[in-house]
Amino acid sequence: MPELPEVEVAKKTLSPCVLGKKINSVLVTRRQSIRTPLEEPELFAAWLKNRTMERIERHGKVLLFHLDGDMSLVFHFKLGAEVRCGDKALEEIGGVAINFTDGTSLDFSSFALSEFHLMKTAELDRLGVLKAGADPLARSFSLKRFHELLPANKQVKAALCDQTRILGIGNSWADEILWEARLSPFRRSGDLTEKEFSELYGKVKSTLREGIRLGGESSFIDGRGRKGRYKRVVHGHAGRPCPRDRHPIEMVKRGRTTFWCPHCQK
Numbered sequence: 626m627p628e629l630p631e632v633e634v635a636k637k638t639l640s641p642c643v644l645g646k647k648i649n650s651v652l653v654t655r656r657q658s659i660r661t662p663l664e665e666p667e668l669f670a671a672w673l674k675n676r677t678m679e680r681i682e683r684h685g686k687v688l689l690f691h692l693d694g695d696m697s698l699v700f701h702f703k704l705g706a707e708v709r710c711g712d713k714a715l716e717e718i719g720g721v722a723i724n725f726t727d728g729t730s731l732d733f734s735s736f737a738l739s740e741f742h743l744m745k746t747a748e749l750d751r752l753g754v755l756k757a758g759a760d761p762l763a764r765s766f767s768l769k770r771f772h773e774l775l776p777a778n779k780q781v782k783a784a785l786c787d788q789t790r791i792l793g794i795g796n797s798w799a800d801e802i803l804w805e806a807r808l809s810p811f812r813r814s815g816d817l818t819e820k821e822f823s824e825l826y827g828k829v830k831s832t833l834r835e836g837i838r839l840g841g842e843s844s845f846i847d848g849r850g851r852k853g854r855y856k857r858v859v860h861g862h863a864g865r866p867c868p869r870d871r872h873p874i875e876m877v878k879r880g881r882t883t884f885w886c887p888h889c890q891k
């Protein structure tokens with residue numbers, strides 16, 4: 626499931642292929658992913674035709690394509706999707722292709738619950754499409770701000786994944802961050818020492834940045850068709866030895882599935 630690093634990589638790799646381009650036509654072969662008042666693919670396509678892609682933005686795990694005329698195409702990866710600078714036979718695999726006037730395209734395929742919203746840019750906030758949390762890679766995301774955002778009575782993993790407080794960290798990157806910080810996912814935020822808190826803050830930023838640098842985790846495919854090179858350490862690796870101490874990674878299912886090393890994460 627793409628989280629902050631993967632969506633940031635998608636934004637970076639798609640930008641050169643789509644910015645400034647004018648939409649010529651739209652092909653929808655998977656209509657259930659169009660979740661807008663314009664659910665009819667023909668209406669969706671008509672609204673997009675002749676618009677120019679002006680800006681791409683990432684908001685947490687959401688990708689936004691801002692078009693001229695105050696319209697934005699909002700794409701939720703949900704469990705996963707491939708979004709690529711286009712060269713695929715979409716009729717065969719199912720998805721959405723946005724064709725530009727220069728003959729290139731932006732192709733969305735391999736959807737796992739992924740969906741589109743098309744709406745006025747000015748109404749994005751009012752309609753609640755975007756979560757209100759803070760971006761952990763923003764300059765304004767200081768140690769003090771991090772402190773304010775983590776509720777003392779909540780377990781630290783659940784707090785990291787709460788999109789109303791912090792944007793873009795989900796089940797998988799939270800496990801990686803907590804392993805890096807040597808913290809148990811089940812500690813309460815309020816019980817962390819100043820030193821642990823500050824270490825966690827640093828690992829939130831450095832782990833996400835490393836994920837972006839490596840093109841996302843290894844099942845992710847970027848806008849140019851390249852696979853991510855970040856190899857997860859703990860998430861999804863129950864029973865494998867912890868790279869730090871060889872203790873087997875454990876899996877716990879409490880609502881969400883958590884992977885951790887009880888030996889070195891205290």
Ligand SMILES: [Zn+2]
Pocket residue numbers: 867868869870871872886887888889890
């Ligand atoms: Zn360990």
